[in-house]
Amino acid sequence: MAGIFALNAECGGRETHARDLARHFDGWTSRVFSHGTGWWCGVTPEGLSETGIGSGADAAATTAAVRRLYWLLRTAPPVYRYALAGGGGEELRKYDTLMAEDLTLVPGLVVSEDIWAAAGRRLEFSDFAPGYRWIPYHGERYTPAR
Template sequence: MFQDIDDNWWCRVCPSGVSEIGIEAPDSAYLMTELGILLYQHLRSAPAFRYALVGLEVDEFRTFEELLDESPKLSFPGLVLSDTTWQSIKSPPTFRSFSSGYVWQPYEGEIYKPLTVSPVLKEQMNRLLVT
């Protein structure tokens, strides 16, 4: 846990035995999605919070203010907001109930993208794009 420059508290969870460099295969996408679901289950009974996001590289928002600045175009599957936070950004209809006092944009899981992890496939695609 750590605190940022605006006094927000952050928690990173990095289970042992799970890739630290991203999703390299379909089975790691499955495992990380399963872990994501478990974390969301725990969030339902967590102490009060303003917002939460589970996934890889979820640090899209460095501060609470940045979250508020993004509010007109919020589209982050898995983003959980307290009702108060949701109301402060004019209650976008893209959110639905998560638990008592919270709404969310439902989590979609983690995705394996072969073209981003395989140099061979990436080269084949690059050749296809030039022809």
Template sequence: MAWIFSLSAECGSDESTAHKFAQHFIGQIFILSNGSSCLCHVDTFQDIESNWWCRVYPNNISEVGINSPESAYLMTELGILLYQKLRLAPPFRYALVGVEVDEFRTYSELIEDLPNLSIPGLVLSQIIEQEVATLPIFRQFSSGYIWQPYQGEIYNPLMVSPELKTKLDELFVIS
């Protein structure tokens, strides 16, 4: 099973808005510090509430998640580049960069959870902020948008190492 690193943006109920958003990223190439280039692919889809999403997924990046400190570093670097490009993107309602962030919240779930929701990297349209109280950790992202500042990707050895997980499980066995 692939674990995709991407930028996912919810664009509302108008399909053309998602397609305009996608056009902003399609074919974009990011050059990372290790010299690799990442070409952005995009797709659009509808969620269960009939709202449109755009997924931006660069190639040449791990598809098994964050399996080393180096992959966490490269995904963080790519995340920063995606957020920089997002600042100039056509309108969207909310967005997030990370591993497996597709449809991380439907619009109604987001509105319900928002007063207590802490997701570093979450970008919100200020229209949403006017509808619902947000936490004070939100900062200005760009004109018309706020965000909880991105904290980068994290390497967690227990998530990728069966050997370490087994050793940890052994700690919980009472003799």
């Protein structure tokens, strides 16, 4: 997967919510931006490869950084609707696009209880934090080109 890894959280129509979430990640590189009809907070770990997972060491470093981001997200203020870590922008799904997918096929996806209920309260989701469920993140893998 190419691109810079980030944890992106969609905060609905309120820029103040995205700013509150960015403040929670104090010490990390974060940005607040609008995408589609929502406001987002993106948090990027420092020191990761900008060309994707090119080695086992890249996979291990990325996995460790993303796990730290999810750990911090567990204690974040409940101002986001959904969040996902990834690289290359695929984690920036608009709400309508997200709801049209099989959410159980998106490892690392964190959703509010409202979204989980709207998606049918699928058993594949686990508790994440009060008011949130997720499809657990299992880490990155290096797959050499053949």
